Amino acid sequence: MARKPGSRSEITGPRLREAALRLFARDGYAAVSMRQIAAEVGVQAGALYLYTADKQSLLADLMADHLEALLAAWAEEAPEGDARARLDHFARFHIRFHAARADAVFIAYMELRNLTPGNFARIEALRRRYETELEQILRDGQAEGCFALPDTKLAAMALIAMLTGVNTWFREGGRLSLPRVEDIYVDMVLKAAGATAGPPP
Amino acid sequence: MARKPGSRSEITGPRLREAALRLFARDGYAAVSMRQIAAEVGVQAGALYLYTADKQSLLADLMADHLEALLAAWAEEAPEGDARARLDHFARFHIRFHAARADAVFIAYMELRNLTPGNFARIEALRRRYETELEQILRDGQAEGCFALPDTKLAAMALIAMLTGVNTWFREGGRLSLPRVEDIYVDMVLKAAGATAGPPP
DNA sequence: GGTTGAATTGAACGGGCGTTCAGTGACAAT
DNA sequence: ATTGTCACTGAACGCCCGTTCAATTCAACC
Structure with missing residues (x-):
């Protein structure tokens, strides 16, 4: 055969x-x-x-594709408006996108150490670009005077860690629906950023 | 020989x-x-x-020892006072304890899937106990009226994810000292919990 | 219907894996 | 000085690993 x-x-x-x-x-x-x-x-x-080509590039390609899809999807949303609205949008986007691709997210966070240095640099650059998107929103909000953050770089990492944490426990059909989870996290994210009061959820 | x-x-x-x-x-x-x-x-x-006995119990024992040390250390701190002060204390404790044991923390979060079901249950129960410590603080604060949280269970997981995220980037001798990092995170944690204003940092 | 190229098999390569165990040298107690 | 136990070696067990490649069969086109 x-x-x-x-x-x-x-x-x-x-x-x-x-x-x-x-x-x-x-x-x-x-x-x-x-x-x-x-x-x-x-x-x-x-x-x-x-x-x-080999097992290593199979992993690296899966991770790169995931991160590129993430960046492309965010670029397509391209939220307008003040920083508060954009942060709200970012939080919801992050939760929704990541919940829909639990496997790829898990790999992209857990298998970094199995990448060769070259592949690691490529992947890390993509992740950094995504982080920068959030950081820009926080910096704009700081400039507009609607956020109060001691350190935008740290805040960006802290908020992403918090949002990505959803993936460790969220399961479709559990106690809370995804939109409800989004609401709860948006509330905490905005508060953590020291956002001045906006429209109540 | x-x-x-x-x-x-x-x-x-x-x-x-x-x-x-x-x-x-x-x-x-x-x-x-x-x-x-x-x-x-x-x-x-x-x-x-x-x-x-074998490679598997070597891993399980390392993880169990880490989590037991974590719980013991927290039990020893046993903070008194109102929920706001205890949450402040918890955040600083978490960051400090985890920063001092980066390897063990990393393993305890990354290698869960390599545990046999029995070992997994044992480890998971320990982690849950720690989460409950934070959740209790949040519930007390809710009752005291000094926190505003839509869901204490989610908030506990969200805050722990945020705090543990420090380990992914913090390195001794970097841009920020550990006490400074603690301050920044405490600020965000308290705000995220909707804590009513207390003494400024 | 014959030809060509794409898709796949199956065997092989050298090497590393977790674990066991009989044997042996070093230490402690007498 | 003798004994007994402790800590360790080194070889072996059966098995799985990532990767390569000649051979083979199918699909597609003329």
């Missing part, structure tokens, strides 16, 4: 990426073997190398 | 735990081999099994 009936690269390629994403998120990059991924795809291990 | 000169179990035991802690934190549990740990200790791999 060699080539399988119905086989097409536009099918196997994405399936490889989906399987790798799920398995890496569940068990960790180091604990998942190429043979396990191949079995999930329904293929022998050797066939994977038609779609990725 | 068999027994080595100067060898004593009170020495090798701790050295094993220190080496495992450092290597697990740096490379991840799955990526570190017993032979690597042994080399770090200066011993052959087989000798490790005089000090741990």
Whole structure:
């Protein structure tokens, strides 16, 4: 047996990426073997190398794609208005986007140490760009006089850590709906930023 | 050659735990081999099994010890006073304790998925106990009327995520000293909790 | 319907894994 | 000086790892 009936690269390629994403998120990059991924795809291990140079770039590409999708999605929202409204928007966007891609988020935060230095730099630069988006909002708010923050850089990291933390416990169908979670976090985020009172939720 | 000169179990035991802690934190549990740990200790791999039943319980014990030390240290601080002062105290304690044990913190958050179900339950129960300590402060503050929180459970998780995030970037000798970082985070934490104004920092 | 190129197999490569255990040298107590 | 236990070695067990490659079969086009 060699080539399988119905086989097409536009099918196997994405399936490889989906399987790798799920398995890496569940068990960790180091604990998942190429043979396990191949079995999930329904293929022998050797066939994977038609779609990725090696295991390392499979991981790096998954992470880079996730972060690029994140930046692209945020760029598309491009909120207008005062800093308060934009921070509200950012918090909701972050929670919503991350809740919809739990596996990719998990990998992008947990598997950084398994990247080679070159790949790490590439990924880290993308993450930094996203952080800067929030930092800009905080700086603008500071300038407009509607936020009160001792350090915008720290605040950006603190708020992102808080928002990303949602992913560790949120499950669809739990005690709270996602919009309700958004409301609660927006309230805390705005308060933490020292936002002057705006329209009540 | 068999027994080595100067060898004593009170020495090798701790050295094993220190080496495992450092290597697990740096490379991840799955990526570190017993032979690597042994080399770090200066011993052959087989000798490790005089000090741990297997690799899995080595990890579980490191995590349990960390969380038990955390709970014990917090119990010893036992802050008195109103909820606002206790929340201030908790935030500073959390940042200080975690900054001093970056490796253990990292492992306790990142390697949960490498625990067997039994060990996972044991560790998770300890973490939950710590979360409850904060939640109690928030509930008391809510009752005292000095906090304004839509959901104390969520707030507890959100604040812990924010505080623990410090560990991802804080390095001794960086732009900000630890006490300064504490001040900044306490400010944001109190604001996020909707704390009514107290003494300025 | 024949040809060509794409998709895949299956075996092999060298190496590392966690764990066990008989053997051995060093220390402590007598 | 002898004994007994403690701490450790070194080899072995069976197994899995990431990656390569010749051979093979299918799909697509002429």
